[in-house]
Amino acid sequence: MAKKYYGRANSSSYVAPVVLPERGPVEALVYWRDPVSSGIVFGATLVVLLSFAYMSLISVIAYLAMFIQSACIILRLYKTALQTVHKTTESHPFQEYLDLDIRLPQEKAEELSKLAVVHINAVLVELRRLLLAEDLVDSAKFFGILWVLTYVGALFNGLTLIIIGFVALFTLPKVYENNKTQIDQNIDVVRSKIAELTNKVRAAIPIGKKSPEAKKKE
DSSP states (O other): OOOEEEEEOSSTTOEEEEEOOOOOHHHHHHTTSSHHHHHHHHHHHHHHHHHHTTSOHHHHHHHHHHHHHHHHHHHHHHHHHHHHHHTOOOOOTTHHHHSSOOOOOHHHHHHHHHHHHHHHHHHHHHHHHHHTTSSHHHHHHHHHHHHHHHHHHHHOOHHHHHHHHHHHHTTHHHHHHHTHHHHHHHHHHHHHHHHHHHHHHHHHOOTTOOOHHHHHHO
16 A cells, blocks of 8 residues: 655645555665665665775775674674573574575576566667667767766766765655656656757758658568
8 A cells, every 4th residue: 555644735724645656665765765764775875885985895895794793793792691691592683584595586586687688688779779870860869978978977987976876866756756746847848849859850861761661661
């Protein structure tokens, strides 16, 4: 079932329920359905990403593993001391996770590999179409994107772009959800302008268009 939260309506005496769409665990984190969980994931991941800017990948992984292992050892020793003092026979504090089967099922692995192959093939076909100028307008758009990326690459390195993308992942979806109507209106205006300009360019450049006979053969 969809979750609900209550927002204030125009009338001071009525509070209208706002229905939030049901989402998966990842989307729930991105849309901050549970602020505590989203905050923990966002903060911890951002700290790890920022650590890569000052330390090597091996060092960050080693320090992170040492921190997790130290916390587990301390908790294990604490639980063992309590069992000794109170003379109880409690199970391992992490027994629930030790019994958990974390192996990837073969069927799931095959499904993921097939899905990856489908996406890779689609990307390769699209890149061939754009690079070999099958359609001049689409290839010109792609060339413009690559030209912009050269300036982006000159200003930011790969890690910086990953950090910016991660922060955007946890901010833009929520901003869009809260301002969906206004943003959609502006996007529709931009899309219509781009479509109008693209149609004019296509009409002026007949090269790359397929003849009706070729389309019928397809």
